[in-house]
Amino acid sequence: MAPRVLISDALSPAALAVFKTRGVEVDFQPNIGKDKERLAEVICGYDGLAIRSSTKVTRKILDRAAHLKIIGRAGIGLDNVDISAATAKGVIVMNTPFGNSITTAEHAIALMFALARQIPAADASTQAGKWEKNRFMGVEITGKVLGIIGCGNVGSIVAERAIGLRMRVIAFDPFLSPERAIALGVEKVELDELLARADFISLHTPKTAQTKNVLSAENLARTKRGVYVINCARGGLIDEEALGMQLDAGHVAGAAIDVFMTEPAIENPLFGRPNVICTPHLGASTREAQENVALQIAEQMSDYLMRGTITNAVNFPSLTADEARKLKPFISLAECLGSFFGQLTTAGIRKISIAYEGAVVDLNTKALTAAAIAGLLRPALAEVNVVSAPAVAKERGIAIDEITRAAESDYDSLITLTVEAEGQQRSIAGTVFQNGRPRIVSLKDIKADTEFSPTMIYALSEDRPGLVGRFASLLGEAGVNIATLALGRDREGGLTIALISVDGLVPDDVLSEIRMLPDVRQVSALKF
Numbered sequence: 001m002a003p004r005v006l007i008s009d010a011l012s013p014a015a016l017a018v019f020k021t022r023g024v025e026v027d028f029q030p031n032i033g034k035d036k037e038r039l040a041e042v043i044c045g046y047d048g049l050a051i052r053s054s055t056k057v058t059r060k061i062l063d064r065a066a067h068l069k070i071i072g073r074a075g076i077g078l079d080n081v082d083i084s085a086a087t088a089k090g091v092i093v094m095n096t097p098f099g100n101s102i103t104t105a106e107h108a109i110a111l112m113f114a115l116a117r118q119i120p121a122a123d124a125s126t127q128a129g130k131w132e133k134n135r136f137m138g139v140e141i142t143g144k145v146l147g148i149i150g151c152g153n154v155g156s157i158v159a160e161r162a163i164g165l166r167m168r169v170i171a172f173d174p175f176l177s178p179e180r181a182i183a184l185g186v187e188k189v190e191l192d193e194l195l196a197r198a199d200f201i202s203l204h205t206p207k208t209a210q211t212k213n214v215l216s217a218e219n220l221a222r223t224k225r226g227v228y229v230i231n232c233a234r235g236g237l238i239d240e241e242a243l244g245m246q247l248d249a250g251h252v253a254g255a256a257i258d259v260f261m262t263e264p265a266i267e268n269p270l271f272g273r274p275n276v277i278c279t280p281h282l283g284a285s286t287r288e289a290q291e292n293v294a295l296q297i298a299e300q301m302s303d304y305l306m307r308g309t310i311t312n313a314v315n316f317p318s319l320t321a322d323e324a325r326k327l328k329p330f331i332s333l334a335e336c337l338g339s340f341f342g343q344l345t346t347a348g349i350r351k352i353s354i355a356y357e358g359a360v361v362d363l364n365t366k367a368l369t370a371a372a373i374a375g376l377l378r379p380a381l382a383e384v385n386v387v388s389a390p391a392v393a394k395e396r397g398i399a400i401d402e403i404t405r406a407a408e409s410d411y412d413s414l415i416t417l418t419v420e421a422e423g424q425q426r427s428i429a430g431t432v433f434q435n436g437r438p439r440i441v442s443l444k445d446i447k448a449d450t451e452f453s454p455t456m457i458y459a460l461s462e463d464r465p466g467l468v469g470r471f472a473s474l475l476g477e478a479g480v481n482i483a484t485l486a487l488g489r490d491r492e493g494g495l496t497i498a499l500i501s502v503d504g505l506v507p508d509d510v511l512s513e514i515r516m517l518p519d520v521r522q523v524s525a526l527k528f
């Protein structure tokens with residue numbers, strides 16, 4: 001019996017042809033994605049679900065999807081899919097991470113021109129029968145400084161186009177290596193410098209905990225007077241209320257916004273201003289891009305349903321079924337090791353070294369390396385996955401060094417991750433015991449044996465009596481329960497590492513109190 005795929009959003013007809021040609025039965029219902037109840041009723045009859053942004057794949061829908069094997073997103077953003085719930089159900093989630101890049105970059109450039117020459121307002125005025133030639137005084141972009149926040153796939157295309165327009169391009173991106181910046185012809189700077197120098201600012205970063213409100217009220221106030229702001233990336237990167245205030249004050253000359261905190265954006269604090277251009281999330285809306293992502297997702301889903309091939313999956317590596325069974329606990333370990341440093345590292349990463357010792361050497365270490373890189377990059381680049389992670393790292397000029405060697409430790413298998421960032425080097429080692437759970441065995445060459453848990457606190461401090469007790473007291477007073485606590489030190493009176501597993505989230509004010517304790521050097525809350 002042929003597998004069945006439901007297309008629940010508007011998708012290019014080219015996708016239907018691909019499915020049918022490859023032996024997949026396809027049901028095209030482009031409006032059902034907007035009706036959650038109806039989708040929940042019918043989803044049990046399908047092996048695959050092809051979507052764009054309108055369909056919300058919630059836990060409730062997944063609970064009803066008894067036969068669903070794969071969700072394919074024609075595009076990159078997966079905010080509308082409960083990936084954790086899909087993974088728990090054993091459903092592969094795929095996207096097409098690079099299909100919209102050129103289109104989105106071109107939209108950003110188009111909005112920059114529209115801002116510089118006040119084209120929408122001038123058009124409306126002229127078509128209203130006015131001839132306000134002196135009202136619409138524009139600015140040239142030639143010779144101006146374009147500040148790009150996020151110089152990944154889309155950002156680098158914008159940079160190339162802007163350089164071709166004779167602009168000077170500066171970029172803030174912790175994951176952009178100096179070598180990659182030179183190759184692109186951009187100047188790598190810190191955020192403060194970008195805000196102070198840029199005539200135009202264009203955002204091209206995913207929304208993560210680190211990038212949310214990157215253009216906050218404080219940062220907007222630090223921009224160059226007369227700056228223009230463009231956002232074709234994600235809603236939530238800009239404090240919309242604060243931007244409105246800076247526009248009204250004349251500090252920000254204009255803004256062009258394609259993405260909003262709440263979408264559809266029926267109402268918004270930025271609406272109604274003559275120096276604001278708003279478009280309804282059109283970054284990916286060209287015929288070429290729509291056809292590209294439709295063809296790609298149809299091919300990827302068909303390959304999986306008919307042959308078991310996995311491509312561009314966000315919740316599983318590209319593996320055969322036999323490889324997946326053997327690698328599963330080590331993939332989890334590799335991702336956790338990477339995530340540990342990904343949540344701690346803010347400086348630009350230059351090199352990632354991953355050493356494999358013992359029995360793990362005989363497994364597919366390429367998949368493990370991809371998992372470690374994905375874990376490392378995901379806190380800053382939310383949309384990276386185990387398939388795209390190596391390419392994303394290469395794009396940013398991050399060197400990857402994979403080492404395999406005979407067993408030199410006390411463990412049957414050992415994975416050691418070393419991250420070299422600007423001015424620092426860190427290493428962490430872990431293994432998998434018979435229970436299949438990943439665990440840390442050393443950090444900074446200090447032994448500290450503990451399992452990864454959903455919520456942990458990492459603390460680095462001077463080795464002083466009573467410090468652990470003060471940690472525990474502060475957590476206890478805040479109602480935070482300690483599940484396990486592992487300690488390690490390099491020497492008596494030297495440095496101590498504490499890895500504390502806790503039940504639930506740790507309030508920010510509690511972390512601040514811990515950081516203020518004498519002899520504490522660093523404290524971070526981690527999630528796995």
